[in-house]
Amino acid sequence: MKSRIFSINDIARELNISASTVSRALKDHPDISEETKKLVKDFAQKVNYRPNVLALSLRSRRTNTLGLIIPEIAHHFFSSIVSGIEEFAYGNSFRVIICQSNEDQAREFINLQALIDHRVDGILVSASKNTVNFEHFRKVLEKEIPIVFFDRISDELPTDRVITDDFEGARSISRHLLEKGRRKFLHLATPKNLLLGKDRYRGFQQALSDYQINPADAYVLQCDTRQDVIRMKDQILRIAPQIDAVFAVNDFSAIAVMQLLQENGYTIPDDIAVAGFGNDPIASIVYPSLTTVEQRGFEMGRESARLLIERIENPSKMIYPRIKVFESSLIIRNST
Amino acid sequence: MKSRIFSINDIARELNISASTVSRALKDHPDISEETKKLVKDFAQKVNYRPNVLALSLRSRRTNTLGLIIPEIAHHFFSSIVSGIEEFAYGNSFRVIICQSNEDQAREFINLQALIDHRVDGILVSASKNTVNFEHFRKVLEKEIPIVFFDRISDELPTDRVITDDFEGARSISRHLLEKGRRKFLHLATPKNLLLGKDRYRGFQQALSDYQINPADAYVLQCDTRQDVIRMKDQILRIAPQIDAVFAVNDFSAIAVMQLLQENGYTIPDDIAVAGFGNDPIASIVYPSLTTVEQRGFEMGRESARLLIERIENPSKMIYPRIKVFESSLIIRNST
DNA sequence: ATGAAAGCGCTAACAG
DNA sequence: CTGTTAGCGCTTTCAT
Numbered sequence: 013m014k015s016r017i018f019s020i021n022d023i024a025r026e027l028n029i030s031a032s033t034v035s036r037a038l039k040d041h042p043d044i045s046e047e048t049k050k051l052v053k054d055f056a057q058k059v060n061y062r063p064n065v066l067a068l069s070l071r072s073r074r075t076n077t078l079g080l081i082i083p084e085i086a087h088h089f090f091s092s093i094v095s096g097i098e099e100f101a102y103g104n105s106f107r108v109i110i111c112q113s114n115e116d117q118a119r120e121f122i123n124l125q126a127l128i129d130h131r132v133d134g135i136l137v138s139a140s141k142n143t144v145n146f147e148h149f150r151k152v153l154e155k156e157i158p159i160v161f162f163d164r165i166s167d168e169l170p171t172d173r174v175i176t177d178d179f180e181g182a183r184s185i186s187r188h189l190l191e192k193g194r195r196k197f198l199h200l201a202t203p204k205n206l207l208l209g210k211d212r213y214r215g216f217q218q219a220l221s222d223y224q225i226n227p228a229d230a231y232v233l234q235c236d237t238r239q240d241v242i243r244m245k246d247q248i249l250r251i252a253p254q255i256d257a258v259f260a261v262n263d264f265s266a267i268a269v270m271q272l273l274q275e276n277g278y279t280i281p282d283d284i285a286v287a288g289f290g291n292d293p294i295a296s297i298v299y300p301s302l303t304t305v306e307q308r309g310f311e312m313g314r315e316s317a318r319l320l321i322e323r324i325e326n327p328s329k330m331i332y333p334r335i336k337v338f339e340s341s342l343i344i345r346n347s348t
Numbered sequence: 349m350k351s352r353i354f355s356i357n358d359i360a361r362e363l364n365i366s367a368s369t370v371s372r373a374l375k376d377h378p379d380i381s382e383e384t385k386k387l388v389k390d391f392a393q394k395v396n397y398r399p400n401v402l403a404l405s406l407r408s409r410r411t412n413t414l415g416l417i418i419p420e421i422a423h424h425f426f427s428s429i430v431s432g433i434e435e436f437a438y439g440n441s442f443r444v445i446i447c448q449s450n451e452d453q454a455r456e457f458i459n460l461q462a463l464i465d466h467r468v469d470g471i472l473v474s475a476s477k478n479t480v481n482f483e484h485f486r487k488v489l490e491k492e493i494p495i496v497f498f499d500r501i502s503d504e505l506p507t508d509r510v511i512t513d514d515f516e517g518a519r520s521i522s523r524h525l526l527e528k529g530r531r532k533f534l535h536l537a538t539p540k541n542l543l544l545g546k547d548r549y550r551g552f553q554q555a556l557s558d559y560q561i562n563p564a565d566a567y568v569l570q571c572d573t574r575q576d577v578i579r580m581k582d583q584i585l586r587i588a589p590q591i592d593a594v595f596a597v598n599d600f601s602a603i604a605v606m607q608l609l610q611e612n613g614y615t616i617p618d619d620i621a622v623a624g625f626g627n628d629p630i631a632s633i634v635y636p637s638l639t640t641v642e643q644r645g646f647e648m649g650r651e652s653a654r655l656l657i658e659r660i661e662n663p664s665k666m667i668y669p670r671i672k673v674f675e676s677s678l679i680i681r682n683s684t
Numbered sequence: 685a686t687g688a689a690a691g692c693g694c695t696a697a698c699a700g
Numbered sequence: 701c702t703g704t705t706a707g708c709g710c711t712t713t714c715a716t
Contacts, residue, residue, distance in 0.1 A: 015490040019709055030687045035711060043685055060487075065465050066406045067709035071692050075402070086427035094421065098448070107462065110446050112434070126443065129401050151396070154351040267633060297603060299635045355693055366703045371695060379701055403693035407708050 018059045027055060069131065077107045078320060079127030079135040083115045083164070088292045089309045090138070093162065096313020097136060104321055106133075113140040121148050128152065134320040139164040144205050158323040162316045164206055172319040174312050174336045178208050181305040181340030182215025183222075185287050186259055188303070190223045192348055194257035194285055197230040198248070200241075200265045209236075212261050212289060236261050241268035249276055256284055257348075263288035263295045263304055270298070270347060285348040300346035308338050354395045363391060405467065413443045414656060415463030415471040419451045419500070424628045425645045426474070429498065432649020433472060440657055442469070449476040457484050464488065470656040475500040480541050494659040498652045500542055508655040510648050510672045514544050517641040517676030518551025519558075521623050522595055524639070526559045528684055530593035530621055533566040534584070536577075536601045545572075548597050548625060572597050577604035585612055592620055593684075599624035599631045599640055606634070606683060621684040636682035644674050 020038075024031040029048070037044045037052035038061075055061075069075040078101055082090050094110060101108050109132060111123035120140050127135055135152065137159060146166045149159060153169065162174040189197070199216055202209030217227035231251050235244050252273060260266035266288030270280050278284050280300055288295060288304040295302040315336050323331060356374075360367040365384070373380045373388035374397075391397075405411040414437055418426050430446060437444050445468060447459035456476050463471055471488065473495060482502045485495060489505065498510040525533070535552055538545030553563035567587050571580050588609060596602035602624030606616050614620050616636055624631060624640040631638040651672050659667060 014492065015487070017491055020711095021709070031709085032688080032711075033686055035709095036686090039711095045685060048685080062461070062465050064406070064467065064709050066402050066411070066467060067692090068711090069692095070400070070402045070406055070694095070708095071710055071712095073692075085421050085430065086424060088422060091422035095448075107466075112431075125398070129398050130443075131400065131402060151351070155353055156350065271633070294630055294633065297607070297630065298633060356695095357693070367693085368695075368704080369702055372702085375695095381701060384701080400693050403708090404695090405708095406692095406710095407694055407696095409708070 015060070018056075018061050019064065020061075023052065023055055023059070023061060027051060073131075075107075075131050075133055076105055077109055077130070077132045078317065079123075079130070079132035080108055080110045081113055081120055081123050081127070081135065081137045082110065083113050083138060083140050085110065085112050088294075089163075089290055089307055092309030093138070093313035093316070096310040096315075097317045098313075099310075100314045100317035101321070104317075106317075106321060115140045115142065117143045117145070124148055124152065128155070128157070132157070133324045134158045134160070136160050136162065136316050136320060138162050139166060139206070141203060141206065156327070158320055160316045160320045162312055164208060167207055170333045172316075172323070172334045172336075174316045174319065175208070175338070176307045176312070176340050177337050178211035178340075179215040179218070181289065181307075181342075182212040182259070183219045184215075184340075184342050185289070185303065185305050186216045186219030187222065188342060188344065189257045189259065189285055189287060189348060190219060190225075192257075192281075192285060195223075195225065196255045196257065198251055198255045198258045199230055199232045200235045200258065200260040200269065201232055202236045202261050203234060209261060216259055231255065236265050238264050238268040241265050241272060245272055248272060252276070252278065252284065258284060258286045260286070260288050263290045263292040263302060266302055266304070266347075267294065267298050270300075270302070281346070281348050287348055291343050295343075296345065303345045303348040304343050305340045306343050307340055312336075312338055351396070354392075354397050355400065356397075359388065359391060359395070359397060363387060409467075411467050411469055412441055413445055413466070413468045414653065415459075415466070415468035416444050416446045417449055417456055417459050417463070417471065417473045418446065419449050419474060419476050421446065421448050424630075425499075425626055425643055428645030429474070429649035429652070432646040432651075433653045434649075435646075436650045436653035437657070440653075442653075442657060451476045451478065453479045453481070460484055460488065464491070464493070468493070469660045470494045470496070472496050472498065472652050472656060473500075474498050475502060475542070477539060477542065492663070494656060496652045496656045496659075498648055500544060503543055506669045508652075508659070508670045508672075510652045510655065511544070511674070512643045512648070512676050513673050514547035514676070515551040515554070517625065517643075517678075518548040518595070519555045520551075520676075520678050521625070521639070521641050522552045522555030523558065524678060524680065525593045525595065525621055525623060525684060526555060526561075528593075528617075528621060531561065532591045532593065534587055534591045534594045535566055535568045536571045536594065536596040536605065537568055538572045538597050539570060545597060552595055567591065572601050574600050574604040577601050577608060581608055584608060588612070588614065588620065594620060594622045596622070596624050599626045599628040599638060602638055602640070602683075603630065603634050606636075606638070617682070617684050623684055627679050631679075632681065639681045639684040640679050641676045642679050643676055648672075648674055 020031050020034045024034045034052050037049045113120040160172045165173045201213050220227045270286045288302050291304045291306040295304045356367050356370045360370045370388050373385045449456040496508045501509045537549050556563045606622045624638050627640045627642040631640045
């Protein structure tokens with residue numbers, strides 16, 4: 013038993029009226045008589061009529077769609093952001109097309125192209141780790157397609173930005189370690205091109221300075237994934253005897269280093285305290301549970317979508333780039 | 349400095365030729381002279397022309413887009429599936445629109461509707477936990493839009509299906525526990541409406557029978573998330589003294605139960621061995637690391653996309669529903 | 685109260 | 701070798 017997809021023209025033909033009447037009847041235009049309306053609506057209902065959004069978008073030059081480019085869907089922080097974005101977008105009749113860059117600038121570029129091709133009304137981006145050149149985004153802005161950056165932002169483009177207070181987050185968790193009497197640190201950092209990494213590093217340095225410790229005395233390794241930790245284990249173990257605390261730029265490297273240390277006879281936190289960043293669900297599951305910084309992913313996603321949709325709805329209005337900073341909060345557990 | 353999006357008509361006007369000539373030149377139609385081609389292509393390049401896929405799709409009645417409905421993007425198994433689907437789809441010039449049902453049948457229905465509205469060429473679905481009625485999918489099939497179910501499948505619809513060998517996976521991990529001398533089991537099961545849960549339970553029962561143990565002697569609780577375990581902790585702890593092994597239907601409930609037992613003085617695996625299902629990355633990170641069953645998410649995704657695209661490319665060809673079963677493999681770690 | 689026509693961007697049949 | 705025309709599904713003047 014086959015059914016088929018009816019268009020307005022199909023309905024018009026079946027009912028022996030014109031397409032424009034059908035169109036008007038369907039949207040309760042006052043000119044149309046009640047009986048015609050009923051006739052059309054009943055029939056539309058019966059054949060399960062659904063407007064073709066392609067035709068709608070082609071005509072209106074609006075797709076009511078947001079494009080989202082995200083490094084990796086699998087991370088809890090990012091999937092919370094996605095949920096936040098979707099919540100706000102759906103609530104305002106926008107759809108979201110999700111693209112993963114897989115932390116690859118080339119893929120990011122392809123995604124961006126595809127989103128433009130699909131005529132999305134606006135774009136949300138968290139840059140990939142190896143994105144150093146933001147020119148492709150500038151071209152999009154020149155087409156008057158608004159962009160909002162979140163978390164992994166660029167500071168060279170005049171766009172709205174939504175970020176965590178990375179500086180304060182890093183500073184407060186570092187102070188927490190200092191309050192616990194720790195003085196000799198290893199910091200696991202991200203590559204330098206991400207502002208986020210720079211800010212977390214600065215917050216860490218500031219905390220040390222606050223305690224009259226020379227930041228230059230801290231060990232710093234560029235190491236921000238579980239794989240990095242495994243790759244650099246010899247180096248880390250060589251440093252381990254000189255330190256009493258590790259502050260990692262994210263929870264995954266924090267947990268990996270914690271386990272590496274445990275396997276090599278260190279007790280956490282007695283010998284070495286370990287702190288992460290992000291409050292991934294896994295942080296509360298590992299042993300010992302991980303002290304970390306909560307990032308408000310869902311709210312950040314919602315706010316990003318809000319800013320973007322506001323621009324889309326007011327294309328002519330000149331709005332200066334806005335920066336929304338979300339406070340992070342310290343989650344103290346048993347690893348410190 | 350503003351730029352704008354050029355259409356074929358814009359180009360035609362600028363170059364004083366017809367739109368069809370531009371269209372043909374752009375796709376290297378043999379009729380067009382080399383000089384015209386060069387003229388058009390150079391100009392198109394210069395203004396960064398990109399075809400409007402909405403117009404293309406409207407005309408061709410093909411969107412080259414797959415719709416994907418998935419319970420939760422955040423789970424590693426599902427995000428692997430997504431990656432597999434994307435890999436095959438992109439490699440064959442298809443895009444993927446991802447929708448999350450958040451384990452909610454109502455949302456699943458809305459997603460399905462939205463995908464149809466966008467005229468996707470085919471749909472991939474893993475059903476939500478509370479999906480009991482599959483009629484909405486039947487209506488889609490009646491519109492001749494192909495559907496492929498994966499992992500959380502329905503067996504009442506004549507569609508292609510891609511699943512893990514849940515029965516054998518559960519049987520082999522249960523046998524492993526039996527080989528380790530375990531005899532008194534608790535099984536944490538899913539709600540009955542998912543075939544997957546039924547099959548894992550059957551595999552478990554079969555293993556017991558293989559060892560002349562009455563399956564009815566095993567404890568069974570309906571409990572398939574971390575939250576469920578926490579909610580049912582009293583019940584579980586009451587059972588704990590009678591058992592020497594737990595087989596959980598997924599890694600999250602396995603890990604939660606493992607930690608609950610540890611907190612209450614049990615040693616894993618000495619007092620009670622614990623096994624999960626799925627091989628989530630977290631399984632290798634918890635202490636002790638979790639014995640589990642590997643599901644080949646990426647390959648399952650790729651195969652699902654392959655089956656779907658094959659149907660899309662051969663709309664007239666009558667193909668009987670196919671069922672692809674992926675072998676699962678036992679991952680033995682330290683919890684058993 | 686309804687219909688005819690034009691156009692969003694694109695392509696293909698048909699015509700020269 | 702290139703142009704004209706029509707149509708994908710829809711809305712919106714402008715007629716009637």
